[in-house]
Amino acid sequence: METWDCIRARRNVRQFAEGSVPDEHLDQILEAGRRAPSSRNWQPWDFVLVTDRQRLEEQAQVWVGAGHVAKSAATIALVIPKADDDLRRDWAQYDLGQATMAMMLAATDLGVGTAHAAVNDQDLACRILGLPDDRVCAYLVALGRPDRPLTPIRKPDRRPFDDVVHRERW
């Protein structure tokens, strides 16, 4: 898919159709995340790919807004070190956001729907994935066949362009 179409076609997909996502597509999505830039190239992330149905259903319990994970074809858990100061915490979050968008666009390009979720019950999330004590499961990115095709959205539900964009100064 052309990049500009892909950027406009990405949307949150929480209603997944039946069907798996081929392994080579999952790997390409993960590769997009691996390539994301990060502060001084520190690459603070680990990605845990989950496809086991029972584990997906358990993961869906980590936040009230993570229910769609249960029926996803696969979910990528974004794992980072526990932050020791505010600045590193900010950068890890910012860099995870970049990796997330790269993965979501790579997925859209392959016709795969995505919707990420925050993690509230950190103990549960870490237990499900067997994370070391020094790690946090920051977000989940659920993947699956979209309920309807991903095509460019003409009028996204966003603040108007001229409200968001300022010229030269505020």
Place this chain on the structure above:
Amino acid sequence: METWDCIRARRNVRQFAEGSVPDEHLDQILEAGRRAPSSRNWQPWDFVLVTDRQRLEEQAQVWVGAGHVAKSAATIALVIPKADDDLRRDWAQYDLGQATMAMMLAATDLGVGTAHAAVNDQDLACRILGLPDDRVCAYLVALGRPDRPLTPIRKPDRRPFDDVVHRERW
């Protein structure tokens, strides 16, 4: 450009060639950011587009790593509200990361080079842009003609795939 090529062609560009970026390209890059997803669609961001050379040179002083902003064709300042708690701070950073990657990929697709920078001297950054007291200039995304073409990178300088990616659990 095809999305998968674009994802692999994006790289940090801090050496800019002569030449401006057309207004319609700048608007398309900003539109990509506007469309980014955010927590509960709160869209915490404002984008300040700067093209004035003197202002770009001033902006380059906000951090030791922002020198490339001075010679950029344009720079987008990413502005967010001052955070009142850790959770909203995390989400704003994460969402800004998503918007940043959308803008960088939209730029790459148009042959425009990008490199973002953190902001250390917040007072200076806010004064240059005339920001209200309740806002923070979180990052700068510099844009310009790349010194060499943006083409897919075969071996990115990243941790190995099998080191980053875990299957089913840690």
